[in-house]
Amino acid sequence: MSAELDNSDVFIVIPAYNEGPAISDVVRDVRVGYPNVVVVDDGSQDETYERARAATPFVLRHSLNRGQGAAIQTGIEFALRQGAQIIVTFDADGQHRVEDIAVMIAPIRAGACEITLGSRFLGSVENLPLTRRLTLRLAVWFTRLVNGMPLTDAHNGFRAFSRKAAAHIQITLDRMAHASELIDQIRRSGLAWREAPVRIRYTDYSLSKGQSSTAALRIVFHYLVGRVSR
């Protein structure tokens, strides 16, 4: 299929909240190889929407801030409506590398799996602060225990879905707990998944926007309540 050659069947979904400074460059870099970039502005108060609009025609806007999980779900639904065959979630702050997108979608194109999960621990990490590393290790352990999924990286926004897998997913936990919910759904769906090595770049900019380690506890709490009250 010719769509595979120019990657026009691939939609890159980028949830963004107050990423005015970085968003244009990130979108432009991605568009070089992948023409369909969907930015979901999650109620930003800065010029995220305008900057994104200038870089890609596919920009959606949440009138209220609902959280990264909600933004991703909105982007996925939009991409499906546009006929996407592969959907990739990608960070807006420049932590992810465009080169890694090919690594992520290759197994899906080959039919080896329906979902590819990026893992920084399979790949390499630049400038990962110790506290962040420990928190992530804890998240992996928690994920194995509660979700029963042997992942090496439990909290990575870099994910790729086949159309079938994307249609199956329904993120209901809006904020950061959506990552655990997603893993739950993947396990329960029985869909084939793989991890792929990706490189995460921690810059001063992205670190300042990241989650604090105490936020991790809140995420765990919200996720567990979500499981109990379903």
Added chain:
Amino acid sequence: MNVFQWVLVIVFATLLLASGRATLRGTIHRAQGVLWSLLWLVAIMASIYPNLTSRVARQVGIDRGASLVLYCVAVAGMVGFWMIYIRLRRVRREVTLLVRHIALLEADREIGGGAQSGAAALHGKLGGARPAKADE
């Protein structure tokens, strides 16, 4: 009866009238309205005859009537808090569904394309949340 008892009786009597009226008008479910009214009645009785609480307390093995009242209020408070929390989560969910629908609708208008759009999609999406009950 002392002043404090009078204040309690007036407060609970007002609440009794309010819940009674809401039940008759159908503003709240019959069963819920009856239960609340019963609660306020019991509260009025306990205010006029404080020894009632002592007698009930001793029946269930608690020292003092005041302790019994305290425990009941504490338990009711915790249960009530949890129910409000759960309801709040559901409201948040509904808001997100609405915000998403608006975002997709606007995108449809500006970008176009896509097989499913418009009001028809709204009913499907929002119907996914549980339907509202009379008292919400």
